[in-house]
Amino acid sequence: MRSHRGAAARIRLRVGIGALWLTRIGAFALLFVPIALVIAMSFGGDAYATFPPRSWSFKWYVNVFRRDEFISSFLTSLTVAALVTPISVTIGTLAAYGLWRRPGRGARALESLFMSPILLPLVVTGLAVLVFVSRVGVGAGIPAIVGAHVAITFPYAFRAVLAALGRYDRRLDEAAASLKVRPFRSFWHVTLPLIRPGIVAGAMFAFVMSFDDFAATIFLIAPDTRTLPIAIYQYMEFNLDPTVSAVSTLLVVAATAAVLVVERLIGVDRFFGIGDATR
DSSP states (O other), rough: OOHHHHHHHHHHHHHHHHHHHHHHHHHHHHHHHHHHHHHHHHBBBBSSOOOOSSOOOOHHHHHHHHEEEEEEEEHHHHHHHHHHHHHHHHHHHHHHHHHHHHTTTHHHHHHHHHHGGTTTTTTHHHHHHHHHHHHHHOSSSHHHHHHHHHHHHHHHHHHHHHHHHTTTHHHHHHHHHHTTTHHHHHIIIIIIHHHHHHHHHHHHHHHHHHHHHOOOOGTBBEEEEHHHHHHHHHHHHHOOHOOOOOOOHHHHHHHHHHHHHHHHTTTHHHTOOOOOTTT
């Protein structure tokens, strides 16, 4: 009787493990198969994006660098993201630190308020910023886009730093105070180095969200200013060739290279604070 129960338990365990692996394989396929299809189509030699390609060519990559709209829009996206990231990280770090230091009755309400931009559709945020800059006379363009992106990306930096502070040992501040270290010096030399993984993770989220945003940015572009997602969208309106697939592949390669560099120099686990001394 016991042998039958043991056999049934082993069968259920194997079925459970098999189902778990099938779920994992399905999740990875859902994530990476579309990327693989885009990469394959970018090397197609046909005049239209088709899969599987009937011929192979690098001409669409050459076309990317020949078209000024992609180069200029890439530089614009890079500029906007480079402006947005330090602003969002600075505000998010200060807000998270202040909320962590003074956890009063309204802390939960303030945290919900700071995270509320995530709940709003990006279209609503872009339209609201457009109305605001029009009322104050600023107009569309890079300043308006930067303002909208700060509102969009700030919650991600705030949440990442707040999570890092949740693993921070308050006794370190008490030890610094007992040594008569001023609060600012304690924050600069003790707190900031230990919450660095959260700050860097927040900066990564802010940069990526700003660089890739389309829904809010579409309301705020000026005639002489457009970001890379906008340029891709406008190109796809009148062209069906694989140039967009080539642009997407280059972005995937750049993101992968950044992860490999971080792994080589720092280690991804330390980069995100996994297993570091803050635990």
